[in-house]
Amino acid sequence: MTHLWSVFTTPWSAMPGDALGRLVSGLGFSGAEVPVREGAFVTPAEAEQRLPGFVAELRRHGVEVVSIAGELGESTFAACRSAGVPLIRVMADLGPDGYALSVRRVRQRLEAAAPLAESYDVQVGVQPHHGRFVSSALGALHLLDGLPPAHSRVIWDAAHDALAGDDPRVTLELVAGRLGIVNLKNVVYVAREPDSSAVGGAWKPWFVPGPDGLSNWSAVFEQLDRMGWTVPSACPASTRTRASRSRTG
Template sequence: MSGVQFSVFTKPWKDTSTSELAKFVKKSGFDGIEFPLRPGYQVEPKHADKELPVLVKQLNDYGLKIFSVASSLDERVFAACAEAGIPIIRTMIAVKDDGFIPAVRRAQQEFDEKIAWCEKYGITIGVQNHNGRFISNSSGLLYLLEKYDPKHVTAIWDAAHNALEGEEPEIGLSAVWSHLAMVNFKNAYQRRTNGPESEEARWEPYFTTGRQGYASWRRIAGYLKSRDYQGVVCLTAEYSDEHNVNKYIKEDIEYARSLF
């Protein structure tokens, strides 16, 4: 599995300097990052054309790459990623009150319009499944993406959100395999938020460490190895216990690497 590279989403470290972030990511055992190219982070979209290539160089000095960004699908983001050598822009598709099919049609219309930018800049749009009012399961993700060349629009499959949807990981991964570019390692379970005396039960996801939760990282890694997956595994560093993120992410990258 020498082709697998490990990334971490740096959303939790919004106020950390670039040098300190790079040192932490490298010491923790990652090969690179997914960067939140959003307002308030180390590089903001409005400055991406000048500052994103600088960030890439700073990380390269520590032997790290930027494998993807989480950002909007604006042309300035495509152009900045191309200049910086970042291949994927990650996004998710919300489902509004009018339902699933209209959400797919709106997303496909947007993608159709942006294929020209994918070609012009050599950038791929990566679409992630997300539990709740999003395109959430693997079948829905395939339905959205199947018409596209995966060099233009591809799948980023998330283990926690797949598990929260109740899908078997092997079935979910097999559904999107033709378009799979990245796998998010994350874990969660549903936790009840009110007591039994309430009129109606309410639940919410609790994001936890890799060994816990509904998703079996071991099974997922086993399936990826069985099909000789050669892409990026991104640990998203999302924990409901946000105060211990540094401790948990170090434990989780060690566990994830051990599975491969």
């Protein structure tokens, strides 16, 4: 079994592969997630053409692309297979029609993507996210219920788990059978001007260094040890402390 330490590269999304590979390897990481989005160096329309070469440039610096943040269209799956990228990370967004209908809509997208995931042998990972998204590990697990575990994974996130009010010793165990990547960052609430339309009202999340936030990283590490994962580490990216742990093989 191979373990990779990976860093989110969204703050440097416009960098070409060679420069990004030097940066990530210089930070001491052997893995990276790269965005395939509008405005990034690799866009969805260019993914099939540009992603394989981009990934190859990172590999020349000893950096493996463990996931992309992107869409679930067939061209993205094809690009990932050609590039050797094992996972597409997505989030489950909630629309104005309410939670139940939004979840049904996201589930339909996941069901439509399942045959592509199997055909191209590329996993789909659903990450909980605070705010107008499915925000809990249990919610992500519910979304994936009945889909093939080999290609339908949960991306567990320490900060968003804490924002959901959950205990990592519980949620990591719940998602263990589908756990694809562990995201490490941390967060607190800070006061803001009252806004009746905002999630959290007069409070907003503020991302902070790992030891300073709501998530108990010691509890996370201990639970990962019990589950057979080695202790994760983190690095600063932009204003957040973010890293991820990927298990493959």
